[in-house]
Amino acid sequence: MNKFAYVDCKTVDETLAQLGPDATIKAGGIDLLDLMKDGIVAPPKLVNIRNVSSLRGITAAPDGLRIGPLSTLTEISVHPEVQLRYAALSDAAGHAATPQVRNMATLGGNIMQRPRCWYFRSTDFDCKKKGGTSQDCHAHEGENQYHAVINNGTCAMVHPSSTAVPLLAMNAEVELTSKRGKRTVPMSGFYVPPEKSLINETVVQPGEIITSIFVPAPEPGTRSAYQKYGEKESFDWPLADAGVVLVMAGQHCRQARVVLGVAAPTPMRATAAEAVLTGKTIDEATARAAAKAAMQEATPLSQNGYKTQLFQTAIYRTVLLAAGQMQRDPSAIG
Numbered sequence: 050m051n052k053f054a055y056v057d058c059k060t061v062d063e064t065l066a067q068l069g070p071d072a073t074i075k076a077g078g079i080d081l082l083d084l085m086k087d088g089i090v091a092p093p094k095l096v097n098i099r100n101v102s103s104l105r106g107i108t109a110a111p112d113g114l115r116i117g118p119l120s121t122l123t124e125i126s127v128h129p130e131v132q133l134r135y136a137a138l139s140d141a142a143g144h145a146a147t148p149q150v151r152n153m154a155t156l157g158g159n160i161m162q163r164p165r166c167w168y169f170r171s172t173d174f175d176c177k178k179k180g181g182t183s184q185d186c187h188a189h190e191g192e193n194q195y196h197a198v199i200n201n202g203t204c205a206m207v208h209p210s211s212t213a214v215p216l217l218a219m220n221a222e223v224e225l226t227s228k229r230g231k232r233t234v235p236m237s238g239f240y241v242p243p244e245k246s247l248i249n250e251t252v253v254q255p256g257e258i259i260t261s262i263f264v265p266a267p268e269p270g271t272r273s274a275y276q277k278y279g280e281k282e283s284f285d286w287p288l289a290d291a292g293v294v295l296v297m298a299g300q301h302c303r304q305a306r307v308v309l310g311v312a313a314p315t316p317m318r319a320t321a322a323e324a325v326l327t328g329k330t331i332d333e334a335t336a337r338a339a340a341k342a343a344m345q346e347a348t349p350l351s352q353n354g355y356k357t358q359l360f361q362t363a364i365y366r367t368v369l370l371a372a373g374q375m376q377r378d379p380s381a382i383g
Contacts, residue, residue: 051091059100061260065228067096068256074098076119077153079146080162088172089163089179104157104260107131114264118157122212123148125156135264137215137273137292137371144277144383145211147284157259160213160223160239161251164206164314165286166196178204178247194352195288198360200313201348204243207311208250213240214292215275216264217316218308224261225253231260240315268304270297274371276381277310278363285382287311289356291363293371300330300372307343307368312360319343322364331372333365340364 056072058064064074073092075081076099084090098104104119109130116125125131126143145151145159168174168187175181188196188205196205217236225232234252241249253259267273277290290310296303305326307319322343329335340361347357369375 050085050088051093053092054094055097056094057097057100059102061101061103061226061258064096064098064101064258065226065256067094068258069094070255072096074258076155076158077121079150079154079158081158084163084170087170089170098258109134111266113266116156116262116264118259118262119155122146122151122154122156122159125212126151134267134271135215135219135273137218137275137294138212138264140275140377141211141215141277141290141292144275144381156212156262160210160216160262161253161259162208162210164250165209165311166204166206167192169206178206178243180248189350192352193350194355195286195311196350196353197311197313198344198347198349198353198356199309199317200242200244200315201350202244204247204314205350206243206314208240208313208315209286209311210316211275211277211287211290211310213316214290214308214310215273215294216262217318218273218292218294218306219264219267220306221262221264223259224263225257226260227254227257229256233263236316237318243314267294268296270303271295272297272371272373274367274377276363276367276370276378277383278359278380279382282380282382287382289359289363291360291367293364293367295326295331295368295371297331297372300332302326302329302331302372305339307339307364309343309360309364312347312356319364321345326368331368331374333369333374336365336368336372337361339368 279285
């Protein structure tokens with residue numbers, strides 16, 4: 050690990066004053082320290098925001114839920130209002146990683162995680178995401194069993210954030226603050242796909258920090274669920290996960306949002322699945338049809354074709370879970 054300066058901040062203004070081209074923000078530091086130890090990043094200065102109290106807290110109001118980016122995954126998962134009205138977010142936060150990690154990992158850090166790809170995370174490969182000279186994605190012809198099955202033509206990485214999946218499904222917004230002021234970005238525009246930029250993974254600009262995440266209040270009749278599947282039944286990186294938000298009138302679905310996590314380089318809405326569900330009675334046949342529709346545009350690589358079937362299972366079971374027609378799958382992980 051490289052030598053670096055360490056600055057501890059207590060306020061947002063102190064943090065903004067420390068930001069510059071040589072500074073990297075550290076909150077829980079779960080992903081960042083892994084990248085530093087592996088030699089993937091070498092920031093000259095770490096700006097610790099762990100003690101900025103104004104970035105903590107979960108506030109439920111009639112218009113929605115406001116979450117400080119330093120709120121831990123554990124705090125989010127056990128919050129009564131989140132469990133009651135934003136179940137998919139509670140599930141995603143509560144089934145990420147291990148209890149020890151959830152006690153440290155923050156919501157801001159979770160949605161800002163770097164992608165999962167062993168070619169990117171290894172110093173042995175000149176991945177072009179790291180400024181390497183390779184013109185092709187190593188995963189296209191290499192070991193790709195855990196990589197993307199959709200939108201994987203430019204880069205086959207996957208984004209590992211569990212909480213980004215329900216936040217996108219719930220139309221959440223991210224507040225960014227800099228010395229210039231504040232701006233709000235919808236989760237639908239927060240991530241930058243590789244075909245637009247291989248270097249920038251989010252729209253967060255130098256000198257900006259996340260100061261709040263806002264989740265609008267759900268419409269009456271809204272139900273939601275999240276499930277993830279992996280190789281181990283306990284904690285594991287997901288091979289497939291799905292977040293589903295349904296606005297129901299009895300068994301009839303008035304509106305549906307289905308989001309997939311590790312199917313593509315960024316969390317993505319499965320609009321084809323949403324079209325199948327919207328205006329229909331939710332039952333096993335409809336849920337299976339939606340799951341099949343979601344994978345119609347999949348382009349699996351040489352070793353990850355199994356993920357298309359696994360995603361269909363995740364979507365099917367999570368739709369029925371959200372509709373109240375199935376219990377949480379005991380084979381889901383976390």
